[in-house]
Amino acid sequence: MRLRILQLLLLGLLIVAWYAMTAPGLIPPFYFDKANRAAFFFGEPQKVFWVIVDWFASGEIFPHLGITLLETALGFTIGAASGLGIGLWLALSPTASAITDPYIKGFNSMPRVVLAPIFAVWFGLGIWSKVALGVTLVFFVVFFNVYQGVREVSPNLIANARMLGASQRQLLRSIYLPSAMSWVFASLHNAVGLAFVGAVVGEYLGSSMGVGYLILQAEGTFDINTVFAGILVLTACALVLDSLVGVVERRLMTWQPKAGQTEKV
Amino acid sequence: MTQEVPALALADITCRFAARDDASKAYTAVANATLNVARGEFVSVVGPTGCGKSTLLNVAAGLLEPSSGTVEVFGERLMAASGVNRRAGYMFQADALMPWRTGIDNVVAGLEFRGVPRAEAVSQGQAWLRRVGLAGFGDRYPHQMSGGMRKRLALAQTLILSPDILLMDEPFSALDVQTRQLMENELLALWAEDRKSVLFITHDLEEAIALSDRVVVLSAGPATRPIGDFRVDLPRPRDVSEIRMTPAFLDLHREIWAAMKEEVLKAYEQQKAI
Numbered sequence: 001m002r003l004r005i006l007q008l009l010l011l012g013l014l015i016v017a018w019y020a021m022t023a024p025g026l027i028p029p030f031y032f033d034k035a036n037r038a039a040f041f042f043g044e045p046q047k048v049f050w051v052i053v054d055w056f057a058s059g060e061i062f063p064h065l066g067i068t069l070l071e072t073a074l075g076f077t078i079g080a081a082s083g084l085g086i087g088l089w090l091a092l093s094p095t096a097s098a099i100t101d102p103y104i105k106g107f108n109s110m111p112r113v114v115l116a117p118i119f120a121v122w123f124g125l126g127i128w129s130k131v132a133l134g135v136t137l138v139f140f141v142v143f144f145n146v147y148q149g150v151r152e153v154s155p156n157l158i159a160n161a162r163m164l165g166a167s168q169r170q171l172l173r174s175i176y177l178p179s180a181m182s183w184v185f186a187s188l189h190n191a192v193g194l195a196f197v198g199a200v201v202g203e204y205l206g207s208s209m210g211v212g213y214l215i216l217q218a219e220g221t222f223d224i225n226t227v228f229a230g231i232l233v234l235t236a237c238a239l240v241l242d243s244l245v246g247v248v249e250r251r252l253m254t255w256q257p258k259a260g261q262t263e264k265v
Numbered sequence: 266m267t268q269e270v271p272a273l274a275l276a277d278i279t280c281r282f283a284a285r286d287d288a289s290k291a292y293t294a295v296a297n298a299t300l301n302v303a304r305g306e307f308v309s310v311v312g313p314t315g316c317g318k319s320t321l322l323n324v325a326a327g328l329l330e331p332s333s334g335t336v337e338v339f340g341e342r343l344m345a346a347s348g349v350n351r352r353a354g355y356m357f358q359a360d361a362l363m364p365w366r367t368g369i370d371n372v373v374a375g376l377e378f379r380g381v382p383r384a385e386a387v388s389q390g391q392a393w394l395r396r397v398g399l400a401g402f403g404d405r406y407p408h409q410m411s412g413g414m415r416k417r418l419a420l421a422q423t424l425i426l427s428p429d430i431l432l433m434d435e436p437f438s439a440l441d442v443q444t445r446q447l448m449e450n451e452l453l454a455l456w457a458e459d460r461k462s463v464l465f466i467t468h469d470l471e472e473a474i475a476l477s478d479r480v481v482v483l484s485a486g487p488a489t490r491p492i493g494d495f496r497v498d499l500p501r502p503r504d505v506s507e508i509r510m511t512p513a514f515l516d517l518h519r520e521i522w523a524a525m526k527e528e529v530l531k532a533y534e535q536q537k538a539i
Binding site for chain 2 (some may be wrong): 143154156157159160161162163164165166167170174175177179181253254257
């Protein structure tokens with residue numbers, strides 16, 4: 001509780017500092033040569049706040065936010081599902097894994113954001129080029145974690161399940177999948193963020209809807225307050241998505257020991 | 266009795282492992298080992314550390330294919346390629362419980378794999394939890410249990426399938442002395458109910474004598490093979506902590522230790538030399 005208060009205090013302090021540094025004429029300009037330059041470059045917190053209020057009050061933001069969230073959700077879901085599936089397949093099939101290994105390494109080390117223009121050509125300027133970018137970003141994070149997770153299953157556990165009569169399919173369901181899941185959840189927090197990156201970067205490069213589009217438009221007219229408003233809305237959404245993943249994780253991962261809870265008899 | 270087909274017959278088993286970097290430097294873990302376990306017999310295998318006891322057990326379980334030699338289970342040839350030994354239950358040295366399953370779900374895992382309906386499996390599982398003294402702990406996860414409780418859970422998980430042969434790989438070596446003796450007594454009590462054939466691996470000679478009908482001594486590795494076979498004629502039922510004090514036990518211990526001592530020293534010298 002004390003911690004929460006201190007955290008809010010820090011936020012308040014940052015906003016006050018922001019306000020003090022940018023409000024024209026409040027303190028004498030010490031870097032810029034004119035009093036309103038700081039506000040021009042860094043925006044003003046109260047104006048940013050009113051932009052956000054205006055967006056939600058007028059409902060203007062909702063279609064844009066909806067599009068961005070839809071792109072994020074689709075990119076995340078498709079990327080995570082295909083990462084899980086292909087990760088399981090390659091981890092359990094040494095031949096396929098050996099053949100594809102250099103290509104996977106190659107695709108992973110490629111800065112995949114450079115694919116965005118190609119996706120725009122392939123999938124057009126609608127949502128699918130953004131989804132495709134999100135998928136390529138999310139896929140590898142989840143894929144590598146699943147691959148690692150399956151590889152690190154204790155051989156004892158597998159031998160035990162086999163002795164108890166598990167078939168290959170039952171091994172997959174009862175041993176490999178649950179074992180990989182803890183690694184997957186560790187990566188999902190990252191993956192949500194990357195799905196967002198895919199959506200917004202895609203929108204920057206060419207779109208007619210979305211929060212990234214709003215930000216780009218505002219930037220074009222040097223409307224820094226609106227740019228900051230867009231950034232804040234995106235950050236809030238990312239936080240909410242991340243905590244949603246956290247909730248799901250806690251529901252599914254009840255078996256994992258928490259600190260201070262082990263060996264309680 | 267002697268005419269009967271043994272529950273488990275390992276004949277002339279040799280296991281060679283290729284060295285990782287040089288195929289010509291193969292390591293022979295077990296060489297020409299022959300070992301029989303009769304129906305209803307409790308056989309312990311003792312030997313110095315690192316002598317290939319677990320290798321022998323993995324061969325018996327069908328988890329590992331021997332380089333040469335045959336395994337017969339109730340007269341039927343066991344081929345590792347066509348699957349594990351379906352008539353055997355295996356209790357591992359290390360924890361092999363599924364950490365994401367509660368106690369009851371771990372116990373019924375084998376029944377579940379065999380397609381037993383959930384309700385029936387759970388009622389059998391609850392009965393087994395009671396038998397190993399874990400009634401009321403069915404909804405705990407393994408990490409919420411003590412080492413001894415996890416061993417009892419593993420025992421229930423193995424025994425619920427009522428295997429004809431029980432393979433045990435130093436199952437109690439990680440436990441403290443008191444818990445261990447309790448577990449040994451519990452194991453003997455459960456075993457006395459329906460007299461399975463047991464192949465019990467241990468490095469602890471006292472444990473081997475206290476539990477078994479027969480103790481087999483292995484030589485130091487590499488190329489481990491049985492070098493001694495001792496019948497234990499101590500009366501049953503036994504209490505493992507009391508039987509250790511009896512003169513008959515001490516005589517047997519002296520006799521078997523005399524055979525084992527040289528091998529233990531040999532193994533120790535080898536490990537020091539590396």
